[in-house]
Amino acid sequence: xxxxxxxxxxxxxxxxWLRETIVEKMVANIVIYGFLLILFAVTFFPFWHIFVLSxxxxxxxxxxxxxxxxSDFSLESYRTVLQDQEILNSIVVTVARTVxxxxxxxxxxxxVAYALSKRELVGWRGINLYFVxxxxxxxxxxxxxxxxxxxxxxxSFWVFIFxxxxxxxxxxxxxTYMEGLPKEMEEAAEIEGANDIRIFLNVIxxxxxxxxxxxxxxxxxxxxxxxxxxxxxxYKPALKTLSAVLVKILNQFQxxxxxxxxQQLANEQRKMPVSSESIRMTVTMVATLPIIIVYPxxxxxxxxxxxxxxxKS
Amino acid sequence: MGFKGESNVGMxxxxxxxxxxxxRQRFVYLLLIPGVVWAALFSYAPMVGLYMAFxxxxxxxxxxxxxxxxxxxxGFQWFDFFFSGRDFGQxxxxxxxxxxxxxxxxxxxxxxxxxxxxEVRLNWFxxxxxxxxxxxxxxxxxxxxxxxxxxxxxxxPVNQLLMKIxxxxxxxxxxxxxxxxWIIIALSNAWKDMGYNSIMYLAAIAAVPPALFEAxxxxxxxRMRQIWHVLLPMIRPTIIILLIxxxxxxxxxxxxxxxxxxxxxxxxxxxxxxxxxxxxxxxNGMFSYAAAVSMFKAIIAFILVVSVNGxxxxxxxxxxx
Numbered sequence: 001x002x003x004x005x006x007x008x009x010x011x012x013x014x015x016x017w018l019r020e021t022i023v024e025k026m027v028a029n030i031v032i033y034g035f036l037l038i039l040f041a042v043t044f045f046p047f048w049h050i051f052v053l054s055x056x057x058x059x060x061x062x063x064x065x066x067x068x069x070x071s072d073f074s075l076e077s078y079r080t081v082l083q084d085q086e087i088l089n090s091i092v093v094t095v096a097r098t099v100x101x102x103x104x105x106x107x108x109x110x111x112v113a114y115a116l117s118k119r120e121l122v123g124w125r126g127i128n129l130y131f132v133x134x135x136x137x138x139x140x141x142x143x144x145x146x147x148x149x150x151x152x153x154x155x156s157f158w159v160f161i162f163x164x165x166x167x168x169x170x171x172x173x174x175x176t177y178m179e180g181l182p183k184e185m186e187e188a189a190e191i192e193g194a195n196d197i198r199i200f201l202n203v204i205x206x207x208x209x210x211x212x213x214x215x216x217x218x219x220x221x222x223x224x225x226x227x228x229x230x231x232x233x234x235y236k237p238a239l240k241t242l243s244a245v246l247v248k249i250l251n252q253f254q255x256x257x258x259x260x261x262x263q264q265l266a267n268e269q270r271k272m273p274v275s276s277e278s279i280r281m282t283v284t285m286v287a288t289l290p291i292i293i294v295y296p297x298x299x300x301x302x303x304x305x306x307x308x309x310x311x312k313s
Numbered sequence: 314m315g316f317k318g319e320s321n322v323g324m325x326x327x328x329x330x331x332x333x334x335x336x337r338q339r340f341v342y343l344l345l346i347p348g349v350v351w352a353a354l355f356s357y358a359p360m361v362g363l364y365m366a367f368x369x370x371x372x373x374x375x376x377x378x379x380x381x382x383x384x385x386x387x388g389f390q391w392f393d394f395f396f397s398g399r400d401f402g403q404x405x406x407x408x409x410x411x412x413x414x415x416x417x418x419x420x421x422x423x424x425x426x427x428x429x430x431x432e433v434r435l436n437w438f439x440x441x442x443x444x445x446x447x448x449x450x451x452x453x454x455x456x457x458x459x460x461x462x463x464x465x466x467x468x469x470p471v472n473q474l475l476m477k478i479x480x481x482x483x484x485x486x487x488x489x490x491x492x493x494x495w496i497i498i499a500l501s502n503a504w505k506d507m508g509y510n511s512i513m514y515l516a517a518i519a520a521v522p523p524a525l526f527e528a529x530x531x532x533x534x535x536r537m538r539q540i541w542h543v544l545l546p547m548i549r550p551t552i553i554i555l556l557i558x559x560x561x562x563x564x565x566x567x568x569x570x571x572x573x574x575x576x577x578x579x580x581x582x583x584x585x586x587x588x589x590x591x592x593x594x595x596x597n598g599m600f601s602y603a604a605a606v607s608m609f610k611a612i613i614a615f616i617l618v619v620s621v622n623g624x625x626x627x628x629x630x631x632x633x634x
Contacts, residue, residue: 112348139359140607150377196340225453
């Protein structure tokens, strides 16, 4: 093979060369497409499985059959889930924090990004370090909890907004983008006498739409998926996010799963609140659905964001 | 207005070039205020609160700051307690073992995926595979854990498959076998991130000049050789940087997946530094102890990342600052 195809042209060797290259191509293709098919299956099937189970009649035990299609189609689980007070409330909370939190994060992030895009700022190095340092070291869980408590944010809706309102990582993404903008834009506005804030609002922001769209999506997903702050900072059921409710369901399931069969039977007879598999699947689907919906948008914008981050790194 | 001396100093100060510049840039400083306040409150204040790791902090119903500085100073007592206790070895072992396993599997797969994807000519196939493989990155670990738990349940698809091919006789209780936990975590992490992580490598591969491949082909190199001798060496810098950065994150295992997939039966394998601190702090109320534990981890992680940064910098590559 190393000698190049041309030198192999002997009479019977042509067919042999043909066979070798074709066989090699075939083997290569099988390996490549096979690997990628497995990748596809592994990342697609789990979601499909959950989806199928959520559309299955909850009262019919599945005994873990490998189902590619609901065996007993029923929308009952969705009906139960979407009428459950706890779930509905958690959806409201999650939507609220997304709708309020995302614009605030956008504002904060872009403001700091713009300010730090100006290297001529007096004290730039110190301020930059001030922010970047927080990415590498933190007080940790307990001190943060204590601080949050001392700010009276425990059991308050605002604990979902303020601690997470800023992300230095996203700020760097936006800043990099801003640094890539032509200086003439700013200079033109400066000449016309606009102050920095006006330049920021009227000149820079409108041009930054792509990177801001990325941040919007990242931030929205972050809020939608959030469970940890709800888990440790809020006790009121009214302030539980959707994912936090799912965590509760998961814990119940894990605990139940570990009890032996007799205990499980006893629980059932006492009508203890154990989530059926179908309900668990349905809540999982409800939590995933918005991500699935915005995913095409994500694809368009996150690639840019990711590559900016990659270039920066 | 005070004496002449004072106002002269004031006037001189105002004439200082830096001050004049700051005044001119005052609006920019204005823009920084929310961010600065945020960092002060939620990043730096907790760092000050780390002092509680050196005291016997008992939460009074009152102000955190008052009771913090009034608490009895105990020096390194909590750190000693942690290092000399039984838990230390186990927790560190779990953290490092699962992290190394995750890193190994999670590092190789994205490269493989990128190389494979690059070889595909059928564009629609390529797009479909990419779209689906990137998706798990965006779901929360709560959803991911729900999926993993379902797939690995006693009657779930994985067990069904194993039984069908005769590998096991009855369902394996995956999440109750401590010894399997590390590989489960490594595979779950890979499942979630490998698609997304392959993007970097795809970009690096795309940056390789096609002329190099042409030249290799003309020298008679088949696909495999082209990959081995052209592609891999060209993306070596990217690979090395990412490898180094990942190693820097060795201690940062993440909390969510260990917390959600861990249970009392696999605890001796699933307990990592973060979950340990969480349990002792939030759940058992040993605040100072938990603060000491997470401070220990934060410092190690910090040293690791900074040195890794330094190494990457020395290798002539770009750095994160």
